[in-house]
Amino acid sequence: MILSVDFYRRPTLEVARDLIGKVVVYKTTAGITAGAIVEAEAYIGEDDPACHAAVGPTTRNAPLYGPPGRAYVYLNYGLHDMLNAVTEDEGHPAAVLIRALEPLEGLALMRRRRSRAPWRKGKPPVPDHELCRGPGNLCRAMGITLADNLRPLTRGPLTIQDRGITHEDIAWDPRIGIRVGTDKMWRATVKGHRSVSGRRLKA
């Protein structure tokens, strides 16, 4: 079942927690890819220094100010697309960054797309659990690009669905990969999951 707008029109931390286990599905002409969310981060409002809305409304962050349930996709470091789900009421800029998925469908297609990255030329195929490990990697594996910015996640080719996956042990940790706002424990992960990004725990 596809998540409705009401799912996203809620406090962002609740949405982030509830997105764990939900399934991102993207249907393209190349085929279908899908993966269950195992890592997500909340970015909330102009007072959150790490949120793109911290500088006030701009062309780039406009989607954050729009209605919930849409994709906010942007390019980072000139190389990596980032997928967010816009949350809260219109006018309240906030979103959840999808940071990692457990691949479920279309693994071969994901592998092909990952291998297509310039820096992967001549390298061995990406292991299954690493196909969607990290926000840049998952977008590349799923074929999500800037062209998908503002797309509704509630209908159409790019959706997030509830397929009944539940997780008992969800951890809240500091957000990673940012230079400010690292004090906030707004990163939700499935504890110990192999596809969660960041440094791995020891054996």
Added chain:
DNA sequence: CGTTCGATGCACT
């Protein structure tokens, strides 16, 4: 094991 650093494009100042 750990840390450093280059690639790369666009929005923003």
Added chain:
DNA sequence: GTGCATCGAACGT
């Protein structure tokens, strides 16, 4: 011109 919600290779210990 600057800096970035990254990735992965290269290097140091």
